Amino acid sequence: xxxxxxxxxxxxxxxxxxxxxxxxxxxxxxxxxxxxxxxxxxxxxxxxxxxxxxxxxxxxxxxxxxxxxxxxxxxxxxxxxxxxxxxxxxxxxxxxxxxxxxxxxxxxxxxxxxxxxxxxxxxxxxxxxxxxxxxxxxxxxxxxxxxxxxxxxxxxxxxxxxxxxxxxxxxxxxxxxxxxxxxxxxxxxxxxxxxxxxxxxxxxxxxxxxxxxxxxxxxxxxxxxxxxxxxxxxxxxxxxxxxxxxxxxxxxxxxxxxxxxxxxxxxxxxxxxxxxxxxxxxxxxxxxxxxxxxxxxxxxxxxxxxxxxxxxxxxxxxxxxxxxxxxxxxxxxxxxxxxxxxxxxxxxxxxxxxxxxxxxxxxxxxxxxxxxxxxxxxxxxxxxxxxxxxxxxxxxxxxxxxxxxxxxxxxxxxxxxxxxxxxxxxxxxxxxxxxxxxxxxxxxxxxxxxxxxxxxxxxxxxxxxxxxxxxxxxxxxxxxxxxxxxxxxxxxxxxxxxxxxx
Amino acid sequence: xxxxxxxxxxxxxxxxxxxxxxxxxxxxxxxxxxxxxxxxxxxxxxxxxxxxxxxxxxxxxxxxxxxxxxxxxxxxxxxxxxxxxxxxxxxxxxxxxxxxxxxxxxxxxxxxxxxxxxxxxxxxxxxxxxxxxxxxxxxxxxxxxxxxxxxxxxxxxxxxxxxxxxxxxxxxxxxxxxxxxxxxxxxxxxxxxxxxxxxxxxxxxxxxxxxxxxxxxxxxxxxxxxxxxxxxxxxxxxxxxxxxxxxxxxxxxxxxxxxxxxxxxxxxxxxxxxxxxxxxxxxxxxxxxxxxxxxxxxxxxxxxxxxxxxxxxxxxxxxxxxxxxx
Numbered sequence: 001x002x003x004x005x006x007x008x009x010x011x012x013x014x015x016x017x018x019x020x021x022x023x024x025x026x027x028x029x030x031x032x033x034x035x036x037x038x039x040x041x042x043x044x045x046x047x048x049x050x051x052x053x054x055x056x057x058x059x060x061x062x063x064x065x066x067x068x069x070x071x072x073x074x075x076x077x078x079x080x081x082x083x084x085x086x087x088x089x090x091x092x093x094x095x096x097x098x099x100x101x102x103x104x105x106x107x108x109x110x111x112x113x114x115x116x117x118x119x120x121x122x123x124x125x126x127x128x129x130x131x132x133x134x135x136x137x138x139x140x141x142x143x144x145x146x147x148x149x150x151x152x153x154x155x156x157x158x159x160x161x162x163x164x165x166x167x168x169x170x171x172x173x174x175x176x177x178x179x180x181x182x183x184x185x186x187x188x189x190x191x192x193x194x195x196x197x198x199x200x201x202x203x204x205x206x207x208x209x210x211x212x213x214x215x216x217x218x219x220x221x222x223x224x225x226x227x228x229x230x231x232x233x234x235x236x237x238x239x240x241x242x243x244x245x246x247x248x249x250x251x252x253x254x255x256x257x258x259x260x261x262x263x264x265x266x267x268x269x270x271x272x273x274x275x276x277x278x279x280x281x282x283x284x285x286x287x288x289x290x291x292x293x294x295x296x297x298x299x300x301x302x303x304x305x306x307x308x309x310x311x312x313x314x315x316x317x318x319x320x321x322x323x324x325x326x327x328x329x330x331x332x333x334x335x336x337x338x339x340x341x342x343x344x345x346x347x348x349x350x351x352x353x354x355x356x357x358x359x360x361x362x363x364x365x366x367x368x369x370x371x372x373x374x375x376x377x378x379x380x381x382x383x384x385x386x387x388x389x390x391x392x393x394x395x396x397x398x399x400x401x402x403x404x405x406x407x408x409x410x411x412x413x414x415x416x417x418x419x420x421x422x423x424x425x426x427x428x429x430x431x432x433x434x435x436x437x438x439x440x441x442x443x444x445x446x447x448x449x450x451x452x453x454x455x456x457x458x459x460x461x462x463x464x465x466x467x468x469x470x471x472x473x474x475x476x477x478x479x480x481x482x483x484x485x486x487x488x489x490x491x492x493x494x495x496x497x498x499x500x501x502x
Numbered sequence: 503x504x505x506x507x508x509x510x511x512x513x514x515x516x517x518x519x520x521x522x523x524x525x526x527x528x529x530x531x532x533x534x535x536x537x538x539x540x541x542x543x544x545x546x547x548x549x550x551x552x553x554x555x556x557x558x559x560x561x562x563x564x565x566x567x568x569x570x571x572x573x574x575x576x577x578x579x580x581x582x583x584x585x586x587x588x589x590x591x592x593x594x595x596x597x598x599x600x601x602x603x604x605x606x607x608x609x610x611x612x613x614x615x616x617x618x619x620x621x622x623x624x625x626x627x628x629x630x631x632x633x634x635x636x637x638x639x640x641x642x643x644x645x646x647x648x649x650x651x652x653x654x655x656x657x658x659x660x661x662x663x664x665x666x667x668x669x670x671x672x673x674x675x676x677x678x679x680x681x682x683x684x685x686x687x688x689x690x691x692x693x694x695x696x697x698x699x700x701x702x703x704x705x706x707x708x709x710x711x712x713x714x715x716x717x718x719x720x721x722x723x724x725x726x727x728x729x730x731x732x733x734x735x736x737x738x739x740x741x742x743x744x745x746x747x748x749x750x751x752x753x754x755x756x757x758x759x760x761x762x763x764x765x766x767x768x769x770x771x772x773x774x775x776x777x778x779x780x781x782x783x784x785x786x787x788x789x790x791x792x793x794x795x796x797x798x799x800x801x802x803x804x805x806x807x808x809x810x811x812x813x814x815x816x817x818x819x820x821x822x823x824x825x826x827x828x
Contacts, residue, residue, distance in 0.1 A: 045550075048571065139777055142704035143702060179538060184577075186691060194611075196611070198578075198613075198614055201576065201578075321698065322713070322717065323713070331546060334548060337549070338552055338788065343716065409574070452688055455688050
């Protein structure tokens with residue numbers, strides 16, 4: 001058993017006291033920045049990056065990786081407690097997590113997201129150990145045509161399952177796509193919708209939009225309601241998930257692990273997309289879809305598992321192809337290079353200690369995170385008792401600081417405030433913000449891959465149908481979009497997407 | 503003798519007051535009196551960022567003050583320098599990396615800066631290593647064979663670049679123009695997509711900086727040509743564009759500048775410190791790991807070179823039909 005021997009080597013590296021220490025520091029910092037909205041893993045990792053110059057390569061990578069998956073753990077906390085996603089990947093957790101908190105079930109929501117994160121994270125590490133080489137070969141088969149069709153399918157699923165009116169969901173998604181167009185066109189570098197403003201040349205950031213739509217808008221909405229003094233008066237019931245919660249979350253966790261792991265391998269927003277799709281999938285499969293949006297624990301367990309599972313998947317292209325699938329992995333690539341290690345097909349042979357050591361440390365790190373996070377739940381729940389006149393200014397402050405630290409520009413703060421107002425109006429007029437965010441993330445990828453595919457095929461649309469993976473995705477998407485027109489199927493969708501009562 | 507708490511306080515207050523009263527013209531004799539901020543207009547962790555962090559550390563020693571990297575990515579690396587040109591004082595405490603796009607973008611869009619007027623050029627430091635790779639089982643063993651195939655089959659060859667308007671794109675089109683080739687650029691989103699594109703057979707070739715390195719070493723990709731002035735240390739058997747008859751050296755070189763109107767004495771202090779910094783082994787090792795090469799020019803040469811770069815950028819942009827409509 002060569003694999004067992006390699007895993008053994010890995011644990012021997014990861015269990016060295018120095019490496020254990022760095023692992024703990026990493027996951028601890030990760031949890032903290034995950035909890036603070038806006039200050040994402042990218043910011044923290046780049047700040048701590050120079051500190052690792054002097055450490056051994058193993059210690060440096062173990063710590064930086066710990067920050068990454070630690071942030072995914074912490075990201076759900078503010079989503080659940082105050083409806084502000086700590087990370088873009090925790091946006092969907094707001095939908096049901098926050099509703100659970102309002103019903104006094106913040107504890108089980110936090111607990112289930114910690115367990116889900118642990119299980120998803122662990123499953124994806126096992127996947128990483130067993131499947132890394134074959135999967136990297138599969139990933140390079142995904143060309144522009146396949147990506148395009150996958151994105152179309154993702155958007156279709158989301159719109160199909162949006163609350164209430166499909167027309168409203170389509171409008172919001174279209175708005176998100178237009179927002180995504182701002183900036184230099186990714187194919188021939190021509191500025192679009194930039195109005196000759198330098199700040200817009202690179203497009204609008206995801207973080208200011210998400211913080212505005214969710215964070216600032218939530219504060220504005222609650223300022224209205226706080227006068228009535230009725231929110232969160234409910235008793236906090238239980239700190240840990242009950243047996244029933246476990247039964248309900250069991251399959252969402254399994255499906256979230258698989259979904260997150262595979263989507264994490266693909267470039268782009270693996271963690272973000274997988275959390276959205278997991279939510280949509282759970283709602284589609286649930287016997288009681290009407291509970292979604294009103295505090296269904298499956299809506300927390302699935303996406304939180306998926307976004308953590310995606311972290312393991314994201315390591316595959318980096319460690320086996322030398323290709324970073326997202327910004328965070330690009331940062332890690334930089335860290336490897338500074339320490340004189342080239343991630344890529346030869347890494348497993350040339351630096352087995354580092355390769356397996358990092359993987360083993362992720363397993364240990366996940367355990368540490370579970371131990372670290374469970375006792376904290378009791379403390380987090382107390383946050384809900386903080387009076388609004390103190391909590392709201394604090395939330396706004398965190399949003400402001402968080403948004404500023406991402407890009408170091410004041411412009412992002414204006415964007416966030418603007419989207420706070422937009423989000424407020426959308427809530428009032430009963431438009432869902434989630435399709436906007438996903439369309440904003442997927443739109444540019446969709447366009448970019450469509451145009452690349454057209455360049456590759458010399459202008460022939462047949463490329464989308466002659467490639468099997470692409471054709472299947474498109475057919476499923478077509479079915480979902482047409483189904484509301486067929487009366488019997490249309491009724492089924494209405495059962496799934498019951499009008500949101502606010 | 504006991505020093506009372508009061509004495510210490512007095513000392514402290516006195517010191518503070520002296521600091522506050524002292525007039526602070528940008529006197530070169532005192533420069534630098536506080537940390538120098540060096541703007542990196544690229545995201546943290548990329549090769550430019552990593553090399554700049556190594557240089558900052560190496561230079562701090564000679565400057566006597568820390569050099570602090572601030573990431574201000576955006577606008578293909580122009581937001582950082584443009585913000586500096588518009589907002590920073592020319593006191594030598596705010597500098598920026600000047601990527602080649604600073605010279606190119608003003609010809610493509612309405613820009614807020616003029617590369618000839620808005621900067622004080624200090625020192626030119628570095629260039630990248632670029633090259634063209636194909637799959638290891640591709641029929642072309644050499645760059646010459648590849649060019650011959652592309653010429654004989656117009657429109658058949660598709661090559662990936664990390665983006666339209668990048669130096670990679672522009673140089674490939676320059677080559678096509680010279681050799682009478684018609685090939686198709688497929689602009690990818692940065693280096694992360696270009697290597698899988700050629701590995702997965704989605705394009706025939708990839709032109710990019712050395713992100714393909716590990717795959718070349720593993721024997722999955724074949725490196726046909728590099729674009730530097732001389733052959734690389736890492737792949738000494740691979741010819742350069744220059745020796746293959748194209749006569750092009752393309753390495754997207756960069757240096758550092760401050761806002762316009764800096765005191766020449768301050769410029770000299772900075773130049774001398776960076777000059778020593780780029781000779782530090784720590785920095786040279788980092789460059790080598792990142793496949794970047796030292797490319798030093800002093801203040802006067804860099805200022806003259808900036809003019810050349812701008813003229814070159816204008817010609818390239820016009821050649822490719824990317825020029826802004828005015």
